Amino acid sequence: MNRLDPELLQRSFVKLTATFPKRLTSLYMSLRTGHAPLNKYLHCIGETVSPHCPHCQRTEETVHHFLLSCPFYQRERHILINALGRKASSISFLLTDPNATPHLVRYVNASGRLKTIFGEVPLPHKPPD
Numbered sequence: 001m002n003r004l005d006p007e008l009l010q011r012s013f014v015k016l017t018a019t020f021p022k023r024l025t026s027l028y029m030s031l032r033t034g035h036a037p038l039n040k041y042l043h044c045i046g047e048t049v050s051p052h053c054p055h056c057q058r059t060e061e062t063v064h065h066f067l068l069s070c071p072f073y074q075r076e077r078h079i080l081i082n083a084l085g086r087k088a089s090s091i092s093f094l095l096t097d098p099n100a101t102p103h104l105v106r107y108v109n110a111s112g113r114l115k116t117i118f119g120e121v122p123l124p125h126k127p128p129d
């Protein structure tokens with residue numbers, strides 16, 4: 001499990017999302033807070049019966065599970081890892097590094113998992129420097 005430094009994450013997050021389209025910022029916000037519309041969170045707020053991943057029995061569908069470990073998205077994750085290397089297994093890297101953004105967006109779009117909420121998530125207007 002990656003340990004996240006909240007303050008560092010907050011600062012880099014504000015900088016990172018400065019040039020983001022609104023929908024992309026909402027996606028990042030939800031992934032970062034763990035309030036993404038995945039079953040673990042949806043279960044917490046009474047929106048779904050089970051906190052478990054729709055593809056994995058007895059595994060809670062957390063942001064971590066969705067991004068890093070669910071075998072159902074293996075193909076999409078393989079593309080992400082090809083592009084980013086070992087850093088692709090760090091949630092803080094994925095959510096704070098501008099180099100990760102286009103690949104993370106592609107992963108989320110290709111997974112189709114958050115489509116009902118976020119639709120096709122747009123890429124950043126231009127990479128922040």
Ligand SMILES: [Zn+2]
Pocket residue numbers: 053054055056059065069070071072
């Ligand atoms: Zn799963």
